[in-house]
Amino acid sequence: MAQLILTVTRACNLRCSYCPTAKDGWPALSQDDAVRALDLFEAHGGGEVKLFGGEPLLAPEVVGRVLDEAPTRSGITRVYLSTNGLGLDVGWLDRLAEHEKAILTVSMDGHPDVHRRFRRALPGTADSYDAVVSLLPRLATMPRMVVTQTIAPAAAGNVLDNLQHLLELGFRRFNLLPGYYLPWRDTQIQALRTGFREVADLIRARWTAGQPFYLRNLFTRAPTPFFNTGFVVDSDRSIHPSNVGLSAALDALRHETRVGSLDEPPDVATLAAAAARMPALLAEKVPRRAWHSTLAVDAELTALCEALYPDYLAWRAARRGAA
DSSP states (O other): OOEEEEEOBSOOSEEETTOOBOOTTOOBOOHHHHHHHHHHHHHTTOEEEEEESSOGGGSHHHHHHHHHHGGGOTTEEEEEEEEOSTTOOHHHHHHHHHOSSEEEEEEEOSSHHHHHHHEEEOTTOOOHHHHHHTTTTTGGGOTTEEEEEEEOGGGGGGHHHHHHHHHHTTOOEEEEEEOOSSOOOHHHHHHHHHHHHHHHHHHHHHHHTTOOOEEGGGGOOOSSSSSOEEEEEOTTSEEEEEOGGGBGGGGGGHHHHOOEESSSOOOHHHHHHHHHTHHHHHHHHSOHHHHHHHHHHHHHHHHHHHHHHHHHHHHHHHHHHHO
16 A cells, blocks of 8 residues: 655654664654645555654644544545654543544553663653653553554563563554664574564464454565655655655665655656665665664564464454354
8 A cells, every 4th residue: 555654853852772863953844745745645546644753743733734634535544653652642642542544653662771771862851661651551542552662782682571561561552673774783683583483472372362462563564674665755845755864874865765845746657666766775875784684683573474474364263253
């Protein structure tokens, strides 16, 4: 399905050690920009809308405008909001829970000491772990809510332990996200492999016991690791086939991936041709060690999903038979 990826803003109130996003000195999209992007996306056929940053809730009026527009547009099937949770409150949870097309994704690392180790807040910013936990249990019972468990290389040996902590908090729907475009040591990749095998055993055990567990990774595929391919509108209103330009290390690629702007949009063929060039462009431009690490951790995540597919299909068949 086609995707519109809106970089609502690159601003963020955290400086996570594994986050590649170039954050400073960028504008944010306006509400009019967001509506213009929705118009163009529907003209391309429509599909899912993903709101990214930075931290998109630092531009709440833009997020709100997209949420307001989505129910009125038949070409918009879903709206995904990805956030670190600092901007959420009961009002936002009410709004998102009642929204027919909204899916909320909150990123966490696991245990509070691990989460705080890698998520460095700007001065005056609240503790992001405490902010998320303060919204429990309501947050965990939100419809269509997913926790993205981020996995830094240095935390690869504790994947299962951190996932179990998130389960103890009440979360049941997850997306696993190892740190891409970072240099991983061989020992860290081995630890990730072991951790994913342990995670697979935990998920199988839950399904066998009839306990809920949703893993979004089983239902997503992309031509390039981590970055999103589609109709990408950056916060400066430029249009690209991928949001690789979010990375400070890959910012120089933006002039090669730019195919237009909100004022001069590309046609479908131009966007598709540019998207097809992305894998080769990344292989050429990403520093060698980071690229090979990215391929390696992505292969481990793929192996986890492939190992779980038969179990998922069996669980789904049993569930349908019981119904």
